[in-house]
Amino acid sequence: MGYKPPRNYLSMKILVCISHVPDTTAKIQFTADASALDANGVQFVINPYDEFGLTRALQLNEQLGGTVTAVTVGDASVEPTLRKALAIGAHDAVRVDALALDPIQVARELSAVALAGAYDLIICGQESIDYNGGIVPAALAEILGWPVVSPCIGIDPAGGRAKATREIDGGKEILDLALPAVLGAKKGLVEESELRIPNMRGIMSARTKPLVVTAPQGANPGSASVSFTKPAGKSAVQMIDAQDLDTLVQKLHEEAKVI
Amino acid sequence: MILVFAETWNGQFKKSTFEAVQYASACAKAQGTQALAVVIGPASAPVESLGAHGADKVLHLHGPEQFETAQYAALLAGVAQELNSSLIVVSGTANGRALMGALSVRAEASAISNVTALPLSYSPLRVVRGAFSSKGIETCESRLPRSVIGLIPNAIGLKDSSDSDAAFEDRSASETARATVLEQQLASGSISLPEADRVVSAGRGMKSPENWGMIEELAKTLGAATACSKPVSDIGWRPHREHVGQTGIQVNPQLYIAIGISGAIQHLAGVSSSKTIVVINSDPEAPFFKAADYGIVGDAFDVVPRLTAAIQKYLN
Ligand SMILES: Cc1cc2nc3c(=O)[nH]c(=O)nc-3n(C[C@H](O)[C@H](O)[C@H](O)COP(=O)(O)OP(=O)(O)OC[C@H]3O[C@@H](n4cnc5c(N)ncnc54)[C@H](O)[C@@H]3O)c2cc1C
Ligand SMILES: Nc1ncnc2c1ncn2[C@@H]1O[C@H](COP(=O)(O)O)[C@@H](O)[C@H]1O
Numbered sequence: 001m002g003y004k005p006p007r008n009y010l011s012m013k014i015l016v017c018i019s020h021v022p023d024t025t026a027k028i029q030f031t032a033d034a035s036a037l038d039a040n041g042v043q044f045v046i047n048p049y050d051e052f053g054l055t056r057a058l059q060l061n062e063q064l065g066g067t068v069t070a071v072t073v074g075d076a077s078v079e080p081t082l083r084k085a086l087a088i089g090a091h092d093a094v095r096v097d098a099l100a101l102d103p104i105q106v107a108r109e110l111s112a113v114a115l116a117g118a119y120d121l122i123i124c125g126q127e128s129i130d131y132n133g134g135i136v137p138a139a140l141a142e143i144l145g146w147p148v149v150s151p152c153i154g155i156d157p158a159g160g161r162a163k164a165t166r167e168i169d170g171g172k173e174i175l176d177l178a179l180p181a182v183l184g185a186k187k188g189l190v191e192e193s194e195l196r197i198p199n200m201r202g203i204m205s206a207r208t209k210p211l212v213v214t215a216p217q218g219a220n221p222g223s224a225s226v227s228f229t230k231p232a233g234k235s236a237v238q239m240i241d242a243q244d245l246d247t248l249v250q251k252l253h254e255e256a257k258v259i
Numbered sequence: 260m261i262l263v264f265a266e267t268w269n270g271q272f273k274k275s276t277f278e279a280v281q282y283a284s285a286c287a288k289a290q291g292t293q294a295l296a297v298v299i300g301p302a303s304a305p306v307e308s309l310g311a312h313g314a315d316k317v318l319h320l321h322g323p324e325q326f327e328t329a330q331y332a333a334l335l336a337g338v339a340q341e342l343n344s345s346l347i348v349v350s351g352t353a354n355g356r357a358l359m360g361a362l363s364v365r366a367e368a369s370a371i372s373n374v375t376a377l378p379l380s381y382s383p384l385r386v387v388r389g390a391f392s393s394k395g396i397e398t399c400e401s402r403l404p405r406s407v408i409g410l411i412p413n414a415i416g417l418k419d420s421s422d423s424d425a426a427f428e429d430r431s432a433s434e435t436a437r438a439t440v441l442e443q444q445l446a447s448g449s450i451s452l453p454e455a456d457r458v459v460s461a462g463r464g465m466k467s468p469e470n471w472g473m474i475e476e477l478a479k480t481l482g483a484a485t486a487c488s489k490p491v492s493d494i495g496w497r498p499h500r501e502h503v504g505q506t507g508i509q510v511n512p513q514l515y516i517a518i519g520i521s522g523a524i525q526h527l528a529g530v531s532s533s534k535t536i537v538v539i540n541s542d543p544e545a546p547f548f549k550a551a552d553y554g555i556v557g558d559a560f561d562v563v564p565r566l567t568a569a570i571q572k573y574l575n
Contacts, residue, residue: 024505024525028394037391048506102402103370104363127356129505131390131397134409135370138328138360147437148328150357153499164438167500168326169268169353169453171445177438184357187506192493222369223406226385226398231532237548242557245569248537251553253573256535258457258514259481 012066012157014057015119017110017136018085019047019100019128020078030228037130037228046081049125051088053185055195056155057123058089064157067091069117073100073109079211086206087198093211102221103135110136111143112217119180121162126151126184137184147177150184261287262339263314263348264331265296266355269445270303275350275412275454277312277420282377282410283348284313290381296425297338299323299331310423317425322433325440326354332361333434339366339405346384351409352453359409369401372409392505392528412454413511450484452501457483457514460503460530461491464519464540464559468496473563474518480567480574486510488520504529519559522547539563 022028023043031038046054057068070085072078073096082093096109114122122141127134134150141148149155153172154165157179164175167186183189198206240248252259263283266276280296287294296314298306300323309317320334335358339347347362349355351372363370371386375396379385384401386408452458459478465471471485478485485501492502503510505528515533519540520526527550530536538551541558548554555562 022391024528028391030395037395103360107360107364129392132373132392132509133370134356134372135360135363138332138357139364139370140360141437142329142332142361142364148357148361149438150328151353163441166357167353168443169273169451170449171443171500173443174441175438176441181438186499187492187502188499192489220402222363222403223371223399223401226400228390228398229396231393231396234536234550234552237538237551237554239548239554239556242555242562245555245562245566246573248553248555248566249569249573252514252535252537256514256552258535259570259573 012060012064012121013117013119014060014066014068015114015117015122016050016054016057016068016070016085016090017122017124018050018054018070018072018081019125019130020044020072020074020081021047021128021130024048024129030230034227034229036225044081046084047125047128049127049129049185051195052187052189053123053125053183054085054088054090055190056185058196059190060157069094071096071110071113073098073106075099082211083206084198086209086211087202088196089202092209095211095213096216097213098216102223103133104139104222105219107136107139107143108219109216110140113214114140114144121157121179122182124182124184126186137182141182144182147181148184149175149177149181151186152183153186153188155183155189260292260342260344261290261294261346261348262335262342262344263294263296264335264350264355264358265298265309265317266350266352267298267300267302267304270301272304272308273352273451273454274417275352277308278412278415278417279348279350279410280309280312280314281418282415284315285377286346286348287315289377295342297335299334300325306427307423307425308420310425311420314425317427319427319429320432321429322431323436327436327438327440328357328361330434330436332358332365334432335362336365337434339368345405347405347407349407349409351411355409359407363407366405366407367403368405368407369403370407371399371401374408374410375414389532393509393532394528411511413456446498446500450482452484452486452503452508452510455484455510455512457481458486458510458512458533459483459516459518460486460488460520461518462488462520463490465491470560471497473560473567477516477563477567480570481514483514488526517547518563520547521545522550
């Protein structure tokens, strides 16, 4: 209701895949049987990498027209995160009603949404900061038979093709590819200072923007979590006098054996 | 047969490549099978060095000039299917990480990244991996007969190489690339951050980008890579590729020296698995000291040049 898509909405259809993850300041605890994350008291947010992707999608939308759709695979608990994406500026949202179990399953569920919507560009994050898989973007692209650029730190579409910048170890490379394509976004795709936060108007309009819930394909996961533990903490720090750096060097050599 | 992607970098094998080969070789031994290292594209480094790190066989596929995700995934998947491999090992470098998702779909395999140690079991395949940006450790199980494992660089200690008695095969091969590399821009002389044994990292306490000379001096003296906190890259004092932490590069070096970094939870998430952490900070209350092995309370502008000198003295 109330919501009208932009007039030239067929010019670039962008799908932004949003992962719903614990806030970066969250203390990570696991359930008593160690089988899962203990979500009690944990704030969930849009995966930080996906925020870069969403912002770039909105910028492209402003330049080229079209639509920006946000999608999450998850149960009803992820809807506030999708509403936040709508408040930031996405035009509509899709929730695939399945628990996200594994990157392969998620990629298969997303591929069905991608095909149903005939998108020109899919923007994922380079990884989710919960399970740190980094698998979904290239898996999704391979299922669709599309090119993938991850980690992607630049994209400029023109005439059905795009120039993309990919970060590589020790540098970057510029790629030329045909759309549609999948990106794995990272800072650089937009700068931190360009990230958008929801304003009051955005929050109000997000309430009436469409959030469609679709039934899952029932894709099988490739893997499953068995258990979780916390890493062993460090033993107490040894403070060394700033005037006695030879002692530090000696300890790094003899005790830590790192130089 | 266990497959390992022997990634090249400018025609050379990286340390992380040898780690992946050593890992695959240990998996192969545990299962009474062999490890096949697959090299794709131009390699100027001697392929014998892969045998010296444990590969039983080396297959060199000639054809592609440069890494491209879809093409490399198709080539590796082809070999995995031909040999009916149950396990494919790649290193968690930028290219290896990009490859995993495409390769697992193409090879009908599960994909388990961020792996830190040898498998706990092989059928079913169970491995330990870092999750929640090193705030958690997950045991993960494959549900498919074939798996792609991504090994975190620096997670396993590289053994000395031995003599190679590996068998070699060359083949020409090609698959369709879905993107064309127009140009590569490499930062000259810098050490790759995810693979670095030693990292010197600095934060907002350095006050301005002109002051990074002393950081680079210390790094050079140690043969270390340079890194920075997120705000330092956000305001453009240092390039984004140096940003470490939960939303940047995850590092796992032997030695991490943090200078003028407060130690926010998001920063610690990306660096806390470093073996030894040294913190230099003027504020004795800085949270980073709680995560450190050695701490120095002092002004970086005074301490860092003297530390460089002390290390130089020791090295001579
Ligand atoms: C979603 C999200 C994700 C984030 N991800 C990351 C991430 O991946 N990586 C990351 O680093 N941060 C991340 N952050 C930011 C993080 O919360 C901190 O703000 C940041 O790490 C602080 O950087 P800093 O330590 O350089 O600066 P500050 O917190 O300003 O600390 C500067 C330190 O320098 C010390 N100092 C000052 N002068 C001197 C001197 N002369 N000599 C020695 N010490 C001195 C001070 O005592 C202080 O401890 C993230 C934040 C958010 C919200
Ligand atoms: N449950 C999910 N729903 C929608 N997108 C997801 C989901 N999980 C992962 N993604 C996307 O895939 C990217 C990489 O995730 P991962 O492979 O899980 O690390 C994320 O940044 C998201 O863009």
